Amino acid sequence: MSKQTNRAMVTVGLLAALFIGALDSTVVSTASPRIIDSLGGLSLISWIFSIYTLTTCIATPIFGKLGDLYGRKSVFAIGLGLFIVGSVLCGFAGSMTELIWYRALQGIGAGALTPVTFTIVGDLYPGKERAKVQGIFSSVWSIAGLFGPLVGGYFVDYISWRWIFFINLPVGIIAVLFIFMYYHESFEKKQKSIDYAGALTFTIGMTALLLALLTGGEEYAWTSPVIIGLFIVTVIFMALFLRIEKRAEEPMLPLSLFRTSVLTVPYILAFTTRWTVMGVTVYCALWLQDVSGYSATFAGLALMPMSIAWPVASTLSGRLMYKLGAKALIIFGSALAVAGSLLVAIMSSDSPYLIIVASLVLIGFGMGCIVTPSMVIIQGAVGFQMRSVATSTNTLMNSLGQTVSVAVFGLVFNAIVTHNTAIELALGIHYVFILMLAVAVVNLLVALFLPPSSRLLNHQQ
Template sequence: MVQQTKNRKVVTIGLLAALFIGALDATVVSTAMPHITKELSGFSLISWVFSIYTLMMCVATPVFGKLADLYGRKSVFTAGLIIFAVGSILCGAATSMTAMIWFRAIQGLGAGALTPVTFTIVGDLYPGEQRAKVQGIFSSVWSIAGLLGPLVGGTFVDYISWRWIFYMNVPVFVIAFIFVVGFLHEKFEKKSKSIDYSGAILFTIGLSALLYALLNGGEKYAWNSALIISLFCISAVALSLFLFAETRVKEPMMPLALFKTREIRVIYLLSFLGFAVTAGVMVYAPQWIQIVLGHSATNSGFTLMPMCLAWPFAATMTGRLMFKYGPRLFIVSGAFVVAAGSLWLMLIDSNSPYSFLVGILVLIGLGMGLLATPILVLIQNAVDWSMRGVATSTNSLMNALGQTVGVAIFGTLFNNAAAGLETEQVAHGMHAVFIAIFVVSIAVVLVVGLLPSQRKESGKSKSSVAGG
């Protein structure tokens, strides 16, 4: 059982600091990238700075999630913290784009441990209704980081140096290290561990090939090119072997028993589809503002601000109210609000005012805030402590895959629909994307209908992590 001590609050502050700086890093790097590529002379490699980070994070997330179940949350969190800090220092010291790409890979590896293990520790520390409230706050971190990222990045680039967007991570991670490692005390049964090396290797190969194909298909290489087709084949074979291997090992990296529960299958699918919608909106709504409506790049960048404010507001309120009214109400409401925002997005045209985009992003932000918190809490309540790490990390993986697959599909639709670079042609291409986003949002609504009837949370925690 979790002890109610003051130290738990100290640990929570440390976890928030680690998660926030990791989330902030993504948006800050986007803002500073033009200056980085100019100084390091590597504009042609710019996509790799983001792709390698996403790739490593996706591959590492379920691996570290399982290790957290086997060896404890604190040790894996510490490893992720150190890896990310080392990667940040190296990125700040990079003297070439090639070096920057390799160092971003190290950062992504650390992020793959930090994000899911942070949410897992929160699930261990807080039982029942308290868990929902705190998870709502933690779910808001990404949106707040998205809001502050352009401001922080612009300030460092204009007045100090782009290198400090990486160096600033270090003091924050020192605080997180002291607060979490110094005050988090966990008790779990120590026994001989059997690591699923074959599963980890097959999963890494399969997912790496898949993500590389998705991130580069339709842009750097044609979808029907020999390389992309070969990558899809390699991915299919490796992931098939991975699924077979998971049925034959003592401690599978990703227990297939997770997917035997209808509730968890549906929730993972909701996470995948919901974040696909989010990715499409965050990529193409600002472009519509800038290219079609003719606003400045600054206005285009701040277009996402309403969404970044609405999301944490809804997530926090949901965390406070979901145990009074039930999680299903908020999941259903969130799905319909996202669909309403996506419908409005599909119906805009080149004559639609800027305020329409603001309203659309507020709706979608509110909808995702309503969805995110109950999804995470339901997953953690549905499994035992010994599987909470891998269950949480698998949800993080579904979020990242939803974003990656969504951007790949929407990008292909845009390239096929936009016959040229004229404003009307670009608008036509983006409208095709908006239609696809609405279709995915309808899928979210339909998948919500597959959720089993609502169950009450017992309020008892199976955790053995204590903050005291």
């Protein structure tokens, strides 16, 4: 890395970029009613979220590989540029259909923000410093989740819903300027072989899978020809993708990443931990309001301590992982997640409010103890030339965990809640919580298969 790079200023720029990407999902949720009032298209509202998830998932590993081939700086700039352009177009959208297309563009840009940002941090900071800084960056998502509804609510109530998108322009410009002015990347320029066939088959297969998961049980029955057809397309093209990756000179997603437990276990954890997060985020608020009878305000306040515990744990784990061991911290965090999920699973309609809050704090603290050490392990297990794609694969596993968990939880919930009675509603959410607990237990068992901490941390350079 060039000596002219100003790490502090680059870090500020990266934090700004990551924050607007993380903030985007929460503020859009807050503004949904006003968007419908302004643009109409109530039947299409779910697609402003679904299309963003779809394009982000597809773009993430592609941008990750491009970051290794052509350097982080240019790929980051392209991704952030697409995100900003997409944001501005969203702000000017004149119909729901236009907004959906612009959200797709925004999602493509977002596919570069998270993985390339974390990769640059991994390049800038070695060993123990990397762990501390990654802890700070990992907490951005929780902070955005905490402030997103407030920011979105302010824009919606006092200015316009369009400003939830326009605000990304000034912040994004600041991030771009900081990166271009202060980040001087040393990167060897040589002829590269691009895995076009791998990118194409991955895009088709992943698009089919995500469309099936995002529309199954909602727009189409799970047994409908459309959903079955999408799953068949997924199997065919993902099989082709794997075959291509085995032979490609520069595979888009190197299969070697999944041949060592140092990487495979953190990737599985990235997938399974997202089930716990989505189960709590979606169904705890529903339980508190529709089963326990609390107001929407109290339901939101119950989730807030989890959003505080997560960044606190992320920061602490980044500072302590070299003293206590990465494996010990991840197992500890996984055990906390199990304990919190158990408390949630045994909740009743008259459970004390503080007990519910305590269970969510346990889960939030547990997540913080898992995420930061996992990211540091992944980045330390590979060299510079594979760090970007290794990081983006972790982001992809997170996104897949989120999408698959929402689909499976919805399948379980809808199978039980057929008449929308209070008893059925409570039972449906309860079974979701039991499934969430089961996945948390699996998460803990997977964490036990991590190599010893001495081996994990020996990778860190």
